[in-house]
Amino acid sequence: EDQVTQSPEALRLQEGESSSLNCSYTVSGLRGLFWYRQDPGKGPEFLFTLYSAGEEKEKERLKATLTKKESFLHITAPKPEDSATYLCAVQAPGGSYIPTFGRGTSLIVHP
Amino acid sequence: AAGVIQSPRHLIKEKRETATLKCYPIPRHDTVYWYQQGPGQDPQFLISFYEKMQSDKGSIPDRFSAQQFSDYHSELNMSSLELGDSALYFCASSFQREGRIEQFFGPGTRLTVL
Numbered sequence: 001e002d003q004v005t006q007s008p009e010a011l012r013l014q015e016g017e018s019s020s021l022n023c024s025y026t027v028s029g030l031r032g033l034f035w036y037r038q039d040p041g042k043g044p045e046f047l048f049t050l051y052s053a054g055e056e057k058e059k060e061r062l063k064a065t066l067t068k069k070e071s072f073l074h075i076t077a078p079k080p081e082d083s084a085t086y087l088c089a090v091q092a093p094g095g096s097y098i099p100t101f102g103r104g105t106s107l108i109v110h111p
Numbered sequence: 112a113a114g115v116i117q118s119p120r121h122l123i124k125e126k127r128e129t130a131t132l133k134c135y136p137i138p139r140h141d142t143v144y145w146y147q148q149g150p151g152q153d154p155q156f157l158i159s160f161y162e163k164m165q166s167d168k169g170s171i172p173d174r175f176s177a178q179q180f181s182d183y184h185s186e187l188n189m190s191s192l193e194l195g196d197s198a199l200y201f202c203a204s205s206f207q208r209e210g211r212i213e214q215f216f217g218p219g220t221r222l223t224v225l
Contacts, residue, residue, distance in 0.1 A: 032211055043115075043201050043216035044154065051211070087153060097205075097212050098144070098167050101153040 004090050006102035013078055013109050021073040021105045023088030033071050034099060035064050036087040044087055047073075078109045113137055115217035117202050123223045124192050132187040132220045136204030142166070143185045144214065145177055146201040154201060160185060161207070192224045 005024045013019055025033065032051050036044035048057045050066040057064050061082065063074040073086055085106045089099035116135040124130050136143050142161045146154035147170075156169035160179035171177075174192075179185040189196060199219045205212040 032213075034214070036216075041199070041219070041221065043203075043219045046213060046215055049211075049213050091212065097142070097207065098156050098159065098169065099212075099214065103153050 004102035010106045024070040025090045027092045029093045032091040034089045038085045117217040130189045134185045134202030140204035144203040148199045197224045
């Protein structure tokens with residue numbers, strides 16, 4: 001069964017303290033891995049899609065990387081406005097295009 | 112850029128009542144998805160439509176039904192509401208290309224069942 005595991009569940013950082021969030025997956029043949037940011041009571045905001053191992057994408061202070069078993073979301077010099085839940089989802093090959101979501105990492109950045 | 116539109120944003124219902132949630136996908140997107148998200152939970156997939164035909168079904172209760180109309184908007188109909196149906200309901204849309212998708216989510220409808 002496909003599984004997506006995100007760690008840590010919660011992370012507290014000081015402003016400017018860089019760190020990484022992890023998304024481990026067990027999918028036989030990854031079609032795509034997605035990162036989303038979700039603020040409380042709001043819809044997930046699309047950040048990145050990664051398709052193959054070795055791929056990297058950047059957006060402002062965020063950088064996503066992908067290996068054959070996991071993805072990292074690196075946050076460089078975070079600011080309080082980066083506080084949110086970060087969700088990872090994977091799309092497996094086959095007839096269903098429905099991504100499987102992880103439980104998310106709740107990030108709080110203190111000023 | 113146009114985003115996914117959902118209405119209403121908030122809905123309060125009594126037990127055993129019926130609710131209808133609406134979703135307007137991003138123009139030219141061919142797939143619509145419905146998700147339910149409880150407090151502290153990840154989004155749980157309910158159902159999806161590709162080009163107005165039901166394409167995938169997830170953990171959608173029999174009390175719920177959905178459809179996509181000719182103008183591509185979708186409605187999620189929920190009957191015999193239960194307290195446990197209180198949650199955020201998200202609609203997402205995507206455009207399929209070579210089996211790949213990128214889902215864009217709407218702002219959600221917060222349903223409270225009293």
